[in-house]
Amino acid sequence: MSSERLDEVARGGVPDWLPFSKIKLYTNAFVRQDGKLLLGYKKRGFGKDLYNGFGGKVEPGETPAQAALRELEEESGIAAPLEHCGVLFFVLPDLEQAFHIDIFRAEEYSGAITESDEMRPQWFDIEPAYATPNAKPAAADGSPKEHNTGLPPIPYDQMWADDPFWLPLMLAGRHFAGRADFGSDGRLQKWWFGAKPV
């Protein structure tokens, strides 16, 4: 991401950021198509039982973009023309390492979506009203709105607590960056998110 200033989108929590002694590089990739967002239900390991994009550690000798393509294929069976759209940094109290995560997105894919040992892929509705957490779909006259896709909404209540801050930015086509520090209860304890001006 360029050094252009970001507009602050959200900030909150306690005064001080958590310390960390090591940074590990990760990726996370999101594919959307025809009003749908593909997420994976994590079946094991870190983030088990949460929905997320497809991603993991950047291996030695790989660029983040190469790692993102590899992880997407390994975890969901598909290939996609991924574009970099954001950077996130997370610190958890019980982990020595901090997470530096390059986020990628694509609007098309090839191959057959396939469940892996790690992830069970599932499509969700990204009807604009659902792009923000807790939003209820409504027509212009206020009546409940039919879904075009018939799919469930993005399951923010089964995702990491940071996701409601930046996922809507990604869905809106913004470039973003942010940091979130977690408490030992799994809740956010301090956060900041920003996006490139539109």
Ligand SMILES: COc1nc(N)nc2c1ncn2[C@H]1C[C@H](O)[C@@H](COP(=O)(O)OP(=O)(O)OP(=O)(O)O)O1
């Ligand atoms: C702490 O907050 C987080 N929020 C979100 N939205 N995503 C996160 C957070 N912390 C980690 N992640 C992402 C980063 C990666 O995409 C995955 C974790 O990757 P994993 O540990 O599964 O890495 P792999 O290389 O696939 O692991 P294996 O060794 O099991 O193959 O979560």
